Amino acid sequence: MHFTLHIWRQENARAKGHFETYEIDNISDECSFLEMLDQLNEKLINDHIAHPVCFDNDCREGICGMCGLYINGRPHGNDDGVTTCQLHMRHFHDGDEIWIEPWRAKAFPVIKDLVVDRTAFDKIIQAGGYISATTGGVPDANNILVPKHKADQAMDAAACIGCGACVAACKNASAMLFVGAKVSHLALLPQGRPEAADRVHKMVCKMDELGFGSCTNTYACEAECPKQIKRQNIARLNRQWIGQLFGRDRNN
Amino acid sequence: MKLDSKIPEGPLSEKWTRYKSSQKLVNPANKRKLDIIVVGTGLAGASAAASLGALGFHVDIFCIQDSPRRAHSIAAQGGINAAKNYQNDGDSVERLFKDTIKGGDYRAREANVYRLAEVSGNIIDQCVAQGVPFARDYSGLLDNRSFGGAQVSRTFYARGQTGQQLLLGAYGALSREIARGTVTLHERCEMMDLVVIDGRARGIIVRNLVSGELERYAAHAVVLCSGGYGNVYYLSTNAMNSNGSAAWVCHRRGAAFANPCYVQIHPTCIPVHGDYQSKLTLMSESLRNDGRIWVPKKKEDSEAIRRGEKGPNDIAEEDRDYYLERRYPAFGNLVPRDVASRAAKERCDAGYGVGSTGLAVYLDFADAIRRLGRDVVEQKYGNLFQMYQKITDQDPYQVPMMIYPAIHYTMGGLWVDYELQTTIPGLFAAGEANFSDHGANRLGASALMQGLADGYFVLPYTLQNYLADQIYVGKIKPEGPEFDEAEASVRARLDSLIAIGRNSQDPHSNHSVDHYHKALGKVMWEYCGMARSKESLGIAEKKVAELEEDFYQHVYIPGKPLEMNPELEKAYRLADYFELARLIIADATQREESCGGHFRVEHQTEDGETLRDDQNFMFVAAWEYQGHDKPELMHKEELNYEYIQIVKRNYK
Numbered sequence: 001m002h003f004t005l006h007i008w009r010q011e012n013a014r015a016k017g018h019f020e021t022y023e024i025d026n027i028s029d030e031c032s033f034l035e036m037l038d039q040l041n042e043k044l045i046n047d048h049i050a051h052p053v054c055f056d057n058d059c060r061e062g063i064c065g066m067c068g069l070y071i072n073g074r075p076h077g078n079d080d081g082v083t084t085c086q087l088h089m090r091h092f093h094d095g096d097e098i099w100i101e102p103w104r105a106k107a108f109p110v111i112k113d114l115v116v117d118r119t120a121f122d123k124i125i126q127a128g129g130y131i132s133a134t135t136g137g138v139p140d141a142n143n144i145l146v147p148k149h150k151a152d153q154a155m156d157a158a159a160c161i162g163c164g165a166c167v168a169a170c171k172n173a174s175a176m177l178f179v180g181a182k183v184s185h186l187a188l189l190p191q192g193r194p195e196a197a198d199r200v201h202k203m204v205c206k207m208d209e210l211g212f213g214s215c216t217n218t219y220a221c222e223a224e225c226p227k228q229i230k231r232q233n234i235a236r237l238n239r240q241w242i243g244q245l246f247g248r249d250r251n252n
Numbered sequence: 253m254k255l256d257s258k259i260p261e262g263p264l265s266e267k268w269t270r271y272k273s274s275q276k277l278v279n280p281a282n283k284r285k286l287d288i289i290v291v292g293t294g295l296a297g298a299s300a301a302a303s304l305g306a307l308g309f310h311v312d313i314f315c316i317q318d319s320p321r322r323a324h325s326i327a328a329q330g331g332i333n334a335a336k337n338y339q340n341d342g343d344s345v346e347r348l349f350k351d352t353i354k355g356g357d358y359r360a361r362e363a364n365v366y367r368l369a370e371v372s373g374n375i376i377d378q379c380v381a382q383g384v385p386f387a388r389d390y391s392g393l394l395d396n397r398s399f400g401g402a403q404v405s406r407t408f409y410a411r412g413q414t415g416q417q418l419l420l421g422a423y424g425a426l427s428r429e430i431a432r433g434t435v436t437l438h439e440r441c442e443m444m445d446l447v448v449i450d451g452r453a454r455g456i457i458v459r460n461l462v463s464g465e466l467e468r469y470a471a472h473a474v475v476l477c478s479g480g481y482g483n484v485y486y487l488s489t490n491a492m493n494s495n496g497s498a499a500w501v502c503h504r505r506g507a508a509f510a511n512p513c514y515v516q517i518h519p520t521c522i523p524v525h526g527d528y529q530s531k532l533t534l535m536s537e538s539l540r541n542d543g544r545i546w547v548p549k550k551k552e553d554s555e556a557i558r559r560g561e562k563g564p565n566d567i568a569e570e571d572r573d574y575y576l577e578r579r580y581p582a583f584g585n586l587v588p589r590d591v592a593s594r595a596a597k598e599r600c601d602a603g604y605g606v607g608s609t610g611l612a613v614y615l616d617f618a619d620a621i622r623r624l625g626r627d628v629v630e631q632k633y634g635n636l637f638q639m640y641q642k643i644t645d646q647d648p649y650q651v652p653m654m655i656y657p658a659i660h661y662t663m664g665g666l667w668v669d670y671e672l673q674t675t676i677p678g679l680f681a682a683g684e685a686n687f688s689d690h691g692a693n694r695l696g697a698s699a700l701m702q703g704l705a706d707g708y709f710v711l712p713y714t715l716q717n718y719l720a721d722q723i724y725v726g727k728i729k730p731e732g733p734e735f736d737e738a739e740a741s742v743r744a745r746l747d748s749l750i751a752i753g754r755n756s757q758d759p760h761s762n763h764s765v766d767h768y769h770k771a772l773g774k775v776m777w778e779y780c781g782m783a784r785s786k787e788s789l790g791i792a793e794k795k796v797a798e799l800e801e802d803f804y805q806h807v808y809i810p811g812k813p814l815e816m817n818p819e820l821e822k823a824y825r826l827a828d829y830f831e832l833a834r835l836i837i838a839d840a841t842q843r844e845e846s847c848g849g850h851f852r853v854e855h856q857t858e859d860g861e862t863l864r865d866d867q868n869f870m871f872v873a874a875w876e877y878q879g880h881d882k883p884e885l886m887h888k889e890e891l892n893y894e895y896i897q898i899v900k901r902n903y904k
Contacts (some may be wrong), residue, residue, distance in 0.1 A: 058491040064322040126431040130424030135303040138381035145392035155385040
């Protein structure tokens with residue numbers, strides 16, 4: 001297969017970026033999108049055409065959340081329920097033009113080429129996205145009963161990989177799906193209840209402070225989430241938020 | 253070099269209790285005056301840093317990714333073992349201990365393994381308290397599944413994403429300590445060297461992967477949790493950036509490296525399909541609970557499948573060879589990984605393999621779907637099936653999966669004593685980075701157990717024992733000749749690597765880093781992989797040396813050291829892999845026996861099983877670095893089995 005690639009190149013955070021066009025040939029339809037970029041880089045290096053394109057990637061099996069490219073206007077490209085590393089070239093046609101950009105969001109500044117800084121997500125978690133259980137001194141695991149359907153729902157929410165596709169997909173660059181997923185995961189479990197009100201308060205305030213936009217219920221985030229995290233998590237976040245505003249569960 | 257394992261006195265079951273009751277402690281006011289460096293944020297690193305921070309120590313933690321949540325523990329699928337005996341099926345600490353020792357083919361240290369089994373239950377308690385959403389049954393109690401090498405169900409799981417959920421638990425605990433200010437996080441930073449002052453580990457040199465600048469950090473102790481070195485084989489189930497360099501620079505500075513030839517090859521991975529391939533994807537061992545592994549009984553059927561004339565569903569039941577069930581009736585499809593991998597290789601080498609290359613076997617769920625229904629199978633393994641389908645474009649509910657063994661985990665690593673301290677005082681190693689608990693083969697669902705045991709429940713004790721007299725030393729500052737020397741040597745190494753391709757007369761004789769890494773991987777897989785012989789190891793040694801020489805003449809690294817430069821990162825990691833590959837080959841050559849993941853074709857039974865030589869090889873091989881061009885020096889730690897009765901490892 002042959003492709004024409006338009007790739008965002010930007011030397012560093014302060015430099016001005018632009019699109020560069022590259023041609024690439026002999027790509028197997030069984031190869032993954034990132035393996036296609038590997039082959040492009042190999043060519044750029046061997047032919048001394050340009051410096052290789054920087055892009056974040058690590059596990060290449062869709063779980064670490066490191067990779068994330070905006071491909072032809074969609075985060076993680078045109079296949080549903082996958083990360084960029086699991087996108088395969090069989091989803092493209094021979095001769096396609098492909099536009100590749102980094103995530104675009106104020107809270108995720110570009111570091112170089114297609115690499116962005118997502119430490120804002122870590123800061124939201126540090127604000128309270130955990131259960132305070134110091135090592136040792138906890139009860140036997142089976143002393144805490146969790147109804148199966150609650151555990152399953154919590155697991156659905158906990159499947160979030162923190163890739164940032166929800167923010168990239170949102171016209172407001174809102175992080176509500178990411179925050180909603182973490183708030184839901186912990187609020188659904190009995191272990192997470194004691195801190196639930198405080199948690200939602202701190203995480204939402206931190207999210208606003210870091211420059212993420214507001215949610216206007218378009219649900220582009222849900223449509224593009226590689227782990228298919230549901231918008232119900234945003235609704236649960238809103239319920240938790242309103243509940244704590246009126247003092248329900250606050251500091252109980 | 254002296255190897256003192258420091259195993260406490262007393263009966264096996266009391267050793268850890270005795271250790272804890274007699275070790276030295278640090279009082280709370282002094283803890284905050286002591287600094288600890290933790291390298292790596294996987295299960296071992298994140299849990300250690302969180303626990304040490306909670307105790308009041310000040311911790312600096314480093315990861316190469318953009319966030320600590322991305323360490324490769326995240327990709328562990330199937331589960332975590334613990335001797336809870338919630339299923340009332342005969343499990344106990346003793347049983348887990350014995351299974352692990354046997355699984356490791358009697359090449360692990362008894363006292364460490366016993367402690368691992370002893371604290372395994374606490375791990376589950378801790379994780380549940382943190383909100384890890386483990387699978388539950390309808391009563392709300394925790395559910396279990398079975399894994400290879402065990403006849404009980406002791407594996408706790410969160411769908412096919414157990415590693416992710418455990419890591420997010422530890423990452424949560426770590427985030428809490430970061431917010432409290434006890435832990436300082438340094439993301440996108442790579443450890444480049446260890447600083448040793450007066451014989452003790454006192455700091456590290458780090459490369460900031462965004463700016464390329466070198467930075468110095470000092471501490472009273474350094475804890476290495478940087479994972480394994482499986483990527484020496486290029487294609488493996490490891491993440492692209494997983495590497496052995498942090499451990500290797502410690503080895504260069506004097507830490508012994510133990511049992512490098514013990515490499516785990518996982519039987520169920522998606523087979524290789526092209527030269528451009530960058531990694532192999534694992535299909536969880538948990539699939540062997542319900543999946544049955546087979547190849548055709550008749551060679552002509554296998555050949556027809558390879559030509560694309562037949563599919564697996566065209567092969568009648570009586571023409572299928574469920575070779576694991578045939579060879580190992582007692583454990584069937586749930587034999588340990590090394591056994592299952594070799595059996596797959598044996599069938600494929602004999603001409604029964606399937607897929608276009610003939611290097612694949614079937615993992616079939618038709619029986620399970622008939623017995624349990626598609627819904628139940630989907631609930632248990634849905635995300636794995638989806639992952640398989642996305643990669644291969646085939647529906648495993650309709651057609652059996654095709655799988656083949658691939659490099660997965662490294663049992664070898666930095667030599668540590670009972671306290672997880674290396675041969676450099678003040679340098680500790682935990683998780684996959686050390687060698688301690690899995691002998692010559694790790695059982696499934698035990699890596700997560702070991703990483704969290706080390707981080708939550710071992711290091712918080714043993715580090716204190718070391719740090720107790722460090723309160724008299726005062727703050728360690730990142731200055732002085734040792735820091736200067738370490739930083740200068742890192743800078744020189746980077747500059748000389750980048751200069752290579754630019755010195756060469758003919759730029760067309762240059763090659764990229766990946767070119768060399770792929771070539772090294774092929775040599776290692778071919779000649780030092782699932783089956784090794786004196787002859788193949790000789791070839792490997794020669795080929796690696798040739799490749800390494802060529803690398804130092806013709807590798808071309810674009811860009812500068814002082815910028816984000818992934819090609820440079822790959823280059824310095826590969827330079828270390830060449831040295832490591834040589835050591836793996838040397839270790840595999842000296843170990844004239846077969847045990848666990850190390851299979852020497854000269855040493856096998858009549859029916860192709862591993863043949864140990866307990867008389868001559870019941871020892872840990874701990875290697876001492878002698879310089880880039882010199883062979884390493886081997887030291888032996890004899891393994892004394894006081895409690896375990898040593899028998900032939902038999903899963904029939």
